[in-house]
Amino acid sequence: MKKVKEFSGQIFKVEMVGNRFNMVSTAGTNVGSLGVNTGTRKKAYQNGQALKQIKTKSGSLMYRLVDMKEYSNLVAPLKTNAEVNVEASTKHEDIKNFIHNDSVSLKPESIVISDLKWKYLIRSAVRAKNIMMTGPAGCGKTMAAKSLVKALNRPDFYFNLGATQDARATLIGNTHFDSKKGTFFSESAFVKAITTENAVVLLDELSRAHPDAWNILMTVLDGGQRYLRLDEAEGSPIVNVAPGVTFIATANIGNEYTSTRVLDRAILDRFTTIEMDVLNDEQEFGLLKYMYPNVNDEDLKAVAEIAHHTREVSKGGDGKLSTMVSTRASVEVAGLLYDGFNLFEAAEIGIFPFFSNDGGADSERTYVKQLVQKYVKDEKADEKLFTEPTEEDSETIVW
């Protein structure tokens, strides 16, 4: 069976984007102008014809107007050769089967995400779409993105944009001076990433990146441009994004964190957005139990319920809580329980610091402390119910 490969058709259709006439390969990739003059591209577009690449005897390339059918006949159902099983196949049935059956077994057991959402992630990747995972902090965005990358079996690169100070150095590179070599430029790992065919490039915490980073990424992420400019100046050298490269970004959107900048609309438009689900108490308990099977159910249920309660209240918008206990935080707390801290101690370290002390008795922290106390008290009450007081006990009571 013929392998689907970018540019393999050598027939292109022309699409108009803004005032540009872009050539689109049979793999569905926008390849820009490919050096074909505007007049020819415009004519093809207006006639509804395709352009066929022809090699002349001298080895140079020419483009001839052909019937659009020639293009359509070659259109590959796949945009990348990303998938192990799908790789060698051009059959639509195989792709559907991969998304709906095979992909589910690639979902790691440790992550709580619905099968539907997972399939949608896989589908977006197979269809070479840039993906943006959104949701509040600590709900599994990075975990889901990394799991997806792993399931895809493609060359992968990771960049945490929330942790970078100098966007230019991270995304483009640095200029150095050496007494022997003089001034020279060392390109960034990002340049290596985007020039690797079929790479999946993870842009973690894109929402926390400096606006400089967004500006630099704008042309990189745009399907109609797909290049990185090495310098701000017009006409400066560019690096083209290799065929099949896709981007997966994560963004904290719709939450209280001030360090999260409001993502530029233009950046958002360059992605298919997938919102992570925030877990309910049952799902949260299931996850905690999976991770810490030796911790008693009561404590884990308490953690799950406390977290769930804060999520509901902070969502409610009555101002009682402006933030919530994330899944990341409840996993931390469960880890403390596992290491022998009691529920209140674990909450003191893993929950209370997230809530503000402002307002004293009316503070968010007081609210959450009382919530946790309720579960601690319940536990003590339960203990009393089950242990008969002994002689010794009554003797040691000092009050």
Ligand SMILES: Nc1ncnc2c1ncn2[C@@H]1O[C@H](COP(=O)(O)OP(=O)(O)O)[C@@H](O)[C@H]1O
């Ligand atoms: N949906 C989830 N399924 C499984 N674990 C989760 C989930 N959400 C959060 N976690 C736990 O919280 C930790 C942090 O998740 P992470 O993906 O870094 O969150 P985010 O990127 O959304 O801030 C993970 O390592 C995992 O232990």
Ligand SMILES: [Mg+2]
């Ligand atoms: Mg993250």
